[in-house]
Amino acid sequence: MTDVQVWVWRGDASGGDFMPYKVAADEGMVVLDVVHRIQAENAPDLAVRWNCKAGKCGSCSAEINGHPKLMCMTRMNEFPAGEHITISPVKTFPVVKDLVTDVSFNYEKAKTIPPFKPKPKDSDGKRRMYQEDIDRVQEFHKCIECFLCQDVCHVIRDHDENKQSFSGPRFFVRLAALEMHPLDTNERIDLIRAKHGLGFCNITKCCTEVCPEDIHITDNAIIPLKERVVSAHYDPIAWALRRMRGKKDEFVPPELKPPSA
Amino acid sequence: MSEIERHEYDVVVIGAGGAGLRAAIEAHALGAKTAIVCKSLLGKAHTVMAEGGIAAALGNVWPEDNWQVHFRDTMRGGKLLNNWRMAQLHAQEAPDRVLELEEWGALFDRTKDGLILQRDFGGHRYARLAHVGDRTGLEMIRTLQNTAVAKDIDVFMECTLRHLLTDGERVSGAIGYWRQSGKLITFSAKAVVLATGGVGKAWRVTSNSWEYTGDGIAMAIEAGADLIDMEMTQFHPTGMVWPPSVRGLLVTEGVRGDGGTLRNKSGERFMFRYIPEFFRADTADTEKEADAWYEDKRNNRRTPDLLPRDEVARAINSEVKAGRGTEHGGVFLDIATRRPAEYIRRRLPSMYHQFKELADVDITKQQMEIGPTLHYIMGGIRVDPDTEATTVPGLYAAGEVAAGMHGANRLGGNSLSDLLVFGRRAGEAAAAYSKRAGAPKIDEAQLAAFGQGLEAPFQKGGDENPYAIHSELQDTMQELVGIIRRRDELEEALVRLERLRARAARARVTGSRVYNPGWHLALDLDNLIGVSEAVTRSALVREESRGGHTREDFPKTDPEWGTKNVVIRKRDGHLVLATEPIAKVPAELRALLGDDKPTGEAATGTKTPVAAGDD
Numbered sequence: 094m095t096d097v098q099v100w101v102w103r104g105d106a107s108g109g110d111f112m113p114y115k116v117a118a119d120e121g122m123v124v125l126d127v128v129h130r131i132q133a134e135n136a137p138d139l140a141v142r143w144n145c146k147a148g149k150c151g152s153c154s155a156e157i158n159g160h161p162k163l164m165c166m167t168r169m170n171e172f173p174a175g176e177h178i179t180i181s182p183v184k185t186f187p188v189v190k191d192l193v194t195d196v197s198f199n200y201e202k203a204k205t206i207p208p209f210k211p212k213p214k215d216s217d218g219k220r221r222m223y224q225e226d227i228d229r230v231q232e233f234h235k236c237i238e239c240f241l242c243q244d245v246c247h248v249i250r251d252h253d254e255n256k257q258s259f260s261g262p263r264f265f266v267r268l269a270a271l272e273m274h275p276l277d278t279n280e281r282i283d284l285i286r287a288k289h290g291l292g293f294c295n296i297t298k299c300c301t302e303v304c305p306e307d308i309h310i311t312d313n314a315i316i317p318l319k320e321r322v323v324s325a326h327y328d329p330i331a332w333a334l335r336r337m338r339g340k341k342d343e344f345v346p347p348e349l350k351p352p353s354a
Numbered sequence: 355m356s357e358i359e360r361h362e363y364d365v366v367v368i369g370a371g372g373a374g375l376r377a378a379i380e381a382h383a384l385g386a387k388t389a390i391v392c393k394s395l396l397g398k399a400h401t402v403m404a405e406g407g408i409a410a411a412l413g414n415v416w417p418e419d420n421w422q423v424h425f426r427d428t429m430r431g432g433k434l435l436n437n438w439r440m441a442q443l444h445a446q447e448a449p450d451r452v453l454e455l456e457e458w459g460a461l462f463d464r465t466k467d468g469l470i471l472q473r474d475f476g477g478h479r480y481a482r483l484a485h486v487g488d489r490t491g492l493e494m495i496r497t498l499q500n501t502a503v504a505k506d507i508d509v510f511m512e513c514t515l516r517h518l519l520t521d522g523e524r525v526s527g528a529i530g531y532w533r534q535s536g537k538l539i540t541f542s543a544k545a546v547v548l549a550t551g552g553v554g555k556a557w558r559v560t561s562n563s564w565e566y567t568g569d570g571i572a573m574a575i576e577a578g579a580d581l582i583d584m585e586m587t588q589f590h591p592t593g594m595v596w597p598p599s600v601r602g603l604l605v606t607e608g609v610r611g612d613g614g615t616l617r618n619k620s621g622e623r624f625m626f627r628y629i630p631e632f633f634r635a636d637t638a639d640t641e642k643e644a645d646a647w648y649e650d651k652r653n654n655r656r657t658p659d660l661l662p663r664d665e666v667a668r669a670i671n672s673e674v675k676a677g678r679g680t681e682h683g684g685v686f687l688d689i690a691t692r693r694p695a696e697y698i699r700r701r702l703p704s705m706y707h708q709f710k711e712l713a714d715v716d717i718t719k720q721q722m723e724i725g726p727t728l729h730y731i732m733g734g735i736r737v738d739p740d741t742e743a744t745t746v747p748g749l750y751a752a753g754e755v756a757a758g759m760h761g762a763n764r765l766g767g768n769s770l771s772d773l774l775v776f777g778r779r780a781g782e783a784a785a786a787y788s789k790r791a792g793a794p795k796i797d798e799a800q801l802a803a804f805g806q807g808l809e810a811p812f813q814k815g816g817d818e819n820p821y822a823i824h825s826e827l828q829d830t831m832q833e834l835v836g837i838i839r840r841r842d843e844l845e846e847a848l849v850r851l852e853r854l855r856a857r858a859a860r861a862r863v864t865g866s867r868v869y870n871p872g873w874h875l876a877l878d879l880d881n882l883i884g885v886s887e888a889v890t891r892s893a894l895v896r897e898e899s900r901g902g903h904t905r906e907d908f909p910k911t912d913p914e915w916g917t918k919n920v921v922i923r924k925r926d927g928h929l930v931l932a933t934e935p936i937a938k939v940p941a942e943l944r945a946l947l948g949d950d951k952p953t954g955e956a957a958t959g960t961k962t963p964v965a966a967g968d969d
Contacts, residue, residue, distance in 0.1 A: 121597020138865025
């Protein structure tokens with residue numbers, strides 16, 4: 094049996110470095126298997142998150158040779174023999190230890206999203222929705238919250254200071270799912286612009302590229318949301334109606350730094 | 355013991371899968387100050403892995419479906435060992451719980467009329483499972499998670515609770531540690547709801563993640579609660595078998611529900627040889643009728659590929675033992691010959707993806723290689739059927755950690771509905787209890803002793819690798835307490851478990867307290883080994899074969915044993931086992947079940963069964 098060698102980032106908030114580990118290779122092995130073998134044989138305290146090991150829970154996000162990926166869905170045979178393989182924590186969130194980062198940013202943002210508010214039921218007490226009307230929203234519901242889209246998003250990847258005013262692709266998908274839900278009646282459009290910072294997405298599609306669920310984040314969620322914001326805010330009739338109803342923007346977002354990329 | 359972070363709640367829910375989240379939502383809605391405490395990040399619990407659907411007699415596809423039929427299917431699937439009242443409540447309330455998810459934003463696949471679509475699954479007479487492709491669990495957990503967050507319920511993520519605290523007879527809280535910082539944390543609580551799931555990680559081939567270490571079962575028995583049916587473990591018939599990296603990974607029963615058939619290495623549809631008498635009247639006994647069933651369900655009986663999981667898992671095991679399995683020790687599951695590629699990709703997207711990415715198999719063209727995988731435990735904490743109260747005042751249990759609902763074998767799809775129905779009931783009862791109970795007293799000596807125990811692995815300077823001990827435990831349970839059991843092997847397992855326990859006490863922990871999986875595993879080993887012992891001892895006591903418990907030395911299903919639960923409790927530090935009568939089904943419900951009883955002989959792989967109709 095052959096061995097595989099990988100370089101795993103070990104360290105904590107104060108710093109760290111890549112450490113080489115060599116373990117036996119198995120047929121069909123994924124990167125997460127290698128990490129588990131390192132834990133069992135070499136480094137019992139190596140910190141890593143994982144759960145389902147089948148690409149369904151979104152726990153084991155990391156950067157493999159710098160690419161944001163799920164460790165459980167990255168086969169070792171994708172790498173040519175002898176390739177230098179690095180495994181490091183996702184960059185956008187602060188390191189806790191080794192491959193584990195503090196992703197509480199996402200859970201805090203989730204709290205700021207106005208919840209689903211359904212319209213009344215049909216007169217017979219049932220709810221009817223047609224498959225073709227929910228296909229798009231079901232695409233958004235595939236999100237496994239791996240936060241790889243957040244990791245790769247230029248607005249926050251290199252700009253911690255933008256996190257305050259920008260929620261990131263994961264939450265644009267969530268907002269789009271709510272906004273396009275056939276039963277939902279809640280108001281979010283003002284908030285999407287003012288609080289979640291949709292305008293700062295410059296549609297580079299990096300998020301779409303890394304999504305392990307193949308959700309068309311930019312085309313199907315972000316761009317339609319941008320269109321809704323535009324028609325709500327710059328359509329004179331919608332603007333007048335909003336004024337008449339007394340709705341105002343809650344606050345003006347602070348200036349965001351432009352993405353470096 | 356180092357300093358400890360303290361919190362006070364009316365209700366603490368341990369576990370954030372379907373049952374825990376639903377319990378917390380209910381307790382919170384009833385005004386109880388509620389906390390959810392979970393080992394992983396919110397939304398990652400095993401519920402997220404559930405694929406095929408939620409069983410509920412909505413009657414959207416088959417108007418003749420109703421709770422009575424669902425009750426019958428559940429009881430018969432459980433080989434009549436179920437707590438009848440739980441099976442009744444479950445069948446009656448599941449539709450409301452599913453519709454409630456829709457009120458909270460869930461989007462199930464639709465019928466042509468715009469209602470919730472339902473699919474076929476093993477052991478259910480009618481297409482009954484509300485689903486979203488093959489990612490129903492994700493839809494369910496995300497809907498519950500978003501609801502809990504919107505209601506601003508306090509969540510303690512990546513926080514492992516390891517011991518329950520007691521005040522005399524009653525529960526008073528729990529103690530554990532933050533996984534990120536390694537610091538100790540304790541909750542004072544008037545009521546505690548255990549929703550911690552099962553113990554799959556005690557087996558080598560399992561569909562379960564690292565979290566399933568039997569925590570709730572171990573904590574409950576330590577606090578004085580009764581366990582029942584611990585010998586009843588479910589081997590899901592279809593786990594992946596190749597490559598080794600994915601061995602055990604779940605392949606949804608929806609594959610068979612949507613047209614997949616099982617074949618041995620010669621291409622034979624072997625399930626026709628394994629139709630038990632108890633299900634014969636409902637099952638097609640020729641390939642012709644089974645094939646016709648897919649197109650005309652009204653005038654044909656269902657394919658034996660969709661017999662309950664215990665039957666199918668044993669049949670696969672027998673085929674492999676008889677040398678009719680695949681190269682890697684499984685059998686074939688084929689949907690490509692019956693269904694077009696587009697249908698497969700639409701109905702089973704994550705199966706398509708999983709096989710393509712991890713096994714280089716295109717299920718729209720090729721057969722899958724599958725075999726049994728430890729998936730679920732029907733046994734667990736004994737609860738009152740209406741309130742999910744355990745035998746310890748203030749302690750409740752719901753979901754996989756609780757027992758009774760599924761009897762000797764759980765039907766697919768009945769777990770997600772179980773989580774919702776009994777999660778809600780547990781949350782309601784815990785909130786009500788917290789209103790009438792006074793504030794509990796924390797026993798500081800008990801707290802300190804538990805706290806020191808959690809920190810001890812750092813101080814002991816042990817010489818055993820916790821990962822190696824875990825690995826040997828998995829081999830022990832897989833080889834000796836697997837799908838087919840016998841006395842000498844079970845006794846050998848007990849000897850090995852004792853040795854593993856002694857070694858676990860010397861587990862070596864290195865590194866800091868911060869996010870240290872080696873330390874976490876060292877602590878989990880106690881639970882894993884303790885619960886494994888309970889399973890093994892129960893399996894020794896039940897000298898018959900029924901549902902998820904098959905004894906090679908007692909292959910017959912014995913009607914006498916069908917009236918008893920094996921009960922386990924801890925007294926003076928030792929497990930005490932007893933058999934106690936199960937509650938009798940009232941006459942009006944008994945009429946729904948039919949007069950026959952499961953009496954046949956289980957396939958143990960020691961002899962080849964003959965084709966149906968030949969005997």
